[in-house]
Amino acid sequence: MCSITQIRMIKDSIAENRCEQLAVSGVQSLTPYQPGKPISELARELGITSIVKLASNENPLGPSPKVVEKLQQELTDINRYPDGSGFELKNALASKLKISVDQITLGNGSNDVLEVIARTFLAAGEKAVYSQHAFAVYPLIVQAIGALGVCVPASDGTNGPCFGHDLVAMAFQASDNCKMVFIANPNNPTGTYSNDQSLQRFVDAIPSKVIIVIDEAYYEYIDAQDYPHSLALLQSHPNLIITRTFSKAYGLAGLRVGYSVSSAGVAGLLNRVRQPFNVNSLALAAAHTAVNDADYVQMSKRLNKQGLTQLSKGFEDLNVDYISSVGNFICFNCGHDNASVFNRLLTKGIIVRRVDNYQLPQYLRVSVGLEDENSRFLDALKTVLQSK
Ligand SMILES: *Cc1c(COP(=O)(O)O)cnc(C)c1O
Numbered sequence: 458m459c460s461i462t463q464i465r466m467i468k469d470s471i472a473e474n475r476c477e478q479l480a481v482s483g484v485q486s487l488t489p490y491q492p493g494k495p496i497s498e499l500a501r502e503l504g505i506t507s508i509v510k511l512a513s514n515e516n517p518l519g520p521s522p523k524v525v526e527k528l529q530q531e532l533t534d535i536n537r538y539p540d541g542s543g544f545e546l547k548n549a550l551a552s553k554l555k556i557s558v559d560q561i562t563l564g565n566g567s568n569d570v571l572e573v574i575a576r577t578f579l580a581a582g583e584k585a586v587y588s589q590h591a592f593a594v595y596p597l598i599v600q601a602i603g604a605l606g607v608c609v610p611a612s613d614g615t616n617g618p619c620f621g622h623d624l625v626a627m628a629f630q631a632s633d634n635c636k637m638v639f640i641a642n643p644n645n646p647t648g649t650y651s652n653d654q655s656l657q658r659f660v661d662a663i664p665s666k667v668i669i670v671i672d673e674a675y676y677e678y679i680d681a682q683d684y685p686h687s688l689a690l691l692q693s694h695p696n697l698i699i700t701r702t703f704s705k706a707y708g709l710a711g712l713r714v715g716y717s718v719s720s721a722g723v724a725g726l727l728n729r730v731r732q733p734f735n736v737n738s739l740a741l742a743a744a745h746t747a748v749n750d751a752d753y754v755q756m757s758k759r760l761n762k763q764g765l766t767q768l769s770k771g772f773e774d775l776n777v778d779y780i781s782s783v784g785n786f787i788c789f790n791c792g793h794d795n796a797s798v799f800n801r802l803l804t805k806g807i808i809v810r811r812v813d814n815y816q817l818p819q820y821l822r823v824s825v826g827l828e829d830e831n832s833r834f835l836d837a838l839k840t841v842l843q844s845k
Contacts, residue, residue, distance in 0.1 A: 487597060487600055494808050495510075508807075511809055511824040511831075512808045512809055515710050516708035516710070517830060518753070520708050521746075524708075524746050527743060535738060538738075543561075547563065556718055557721065561716055562728055562731065565715075566715045571598060573727050573730050574698055579637050580602070581604060583604045583605065583635075583636040584605045585607070585636060587606065588640075589816055592639075593814060599637075611647075617651055622644065622649070628662040631663050635667055642656070646817065648781065665696050668698060670698050671700070673699055674702045674705055677706035677754050698718075703743075706758065707744070707753070709740070712740040713737075713740055767835075768823065768825065769787070795813070795818065802834075802838065806837075810824075
């Protein structure tokens with residue numbers, strides 16, 4: 458109930474146009490997520506049409522033709538609400554992943570699932586742990602709830618790859634009065650991953666009252682022999698939640714579909730908290746088609762592998778340091794000039810991503826594109842670096 462004084466204070470702050478101060482304190486100190494610059498925006502600014510966007514880790518192949526065909530059939534039904542249970546998509550995922558349907562929670566992109574997880578398990582004042590240089594969405598959702606984010610310094614190469622998660626230090630923090638821990642595997646923007654042994658040790662060390670979130674947004678791209686089989690850990694670790702997405706290798710970033718796999722008990726909770734129709738009908742139909750479109754994912758994987766090789770070799774030829782990546786992107790070192798390199802690439806119609814907000818002030822991140830897009834980027838980078 459509001460007291461007269463409280464009502465007066467609220468009225469005053471509205472009158473003085475200080476509504477911002479009405480926001481809960483965690484929200485007031487939020488730094489907004491910075492998305493990659495859209496092609497249309499750069500086109501407006503520079504009046505150029507030939508633009509290569511390598512800024513948001515999107516699939517450069519374009520959507521699968523099978524998905525486009527399915528979407529055309531679905532269009533005539535958009536007067537209906539979507540299937541709120543996601544029956545067909547969940548069944549397709551369950552049989553592909555050899556899990557049970559009731560272990561799945563669908564979301565409006567995996568970001569939505571991550572937020573639902575935080576809202577389900579984290580209360581204001583509780584502690585959540587993530588790594589330095591880790592995906593920017595974790596601190597955002599933690600802070601919005603008023604929970605306390607603890608950022609653990611990245612590995613120096615002793616426990617895990619340089620710039621990657623230090624799972625030993627993270628286990629230490631996560632065992633100390635903590636509610637949730639986020640592991641990006643591989644991490645964006647560094648492209649580093651935690652291997653099976655280190656992840657096994659980590660999950661074994663974490664108390665069962667701590668929710669462990671493993672974000673596998675780039676799962677489909679990874680071939681490394683020692684990449685963890687995280688789903689196999691679910692049996693013995695009911696506090697584990699694995700998130701994946703259709704935004705990257707499946708090429709559906711614009712439609713927004715992601716999911717988590719967990720114990721049925723945890724999924725039951727998440728499904729109570731999520732919005733009833735959080736995944737729209739076009740997204741459900743497209744993702745269902747995409748799950749069974751193995752050729753498209755294979756093609757995306759092959760293209761990405763060639764692109765990673767092309768970009769790495771390009772950086773080596775230019776004597777540019779980069780962080781070895783298993784994702785569909787690479788961070789490269791521009792020294793103290795990263796802002797100016799970023800801007801000069803823009804004037805050449807190349808959009809990459811600044812990662813200053815990830816405490817990587819000397820780096821830029823480039824997503825793997827088509828072969829000629831990668832070449833255009835490398836040529837532009839060469840010109841920019843030579844004219845320094
Ligand atoms: C791209 C990305 C996601 C996926 O986000 P969606 O909401 O599924 O599009 C999740 N986690 C990480 C680390 C990512 O880089």
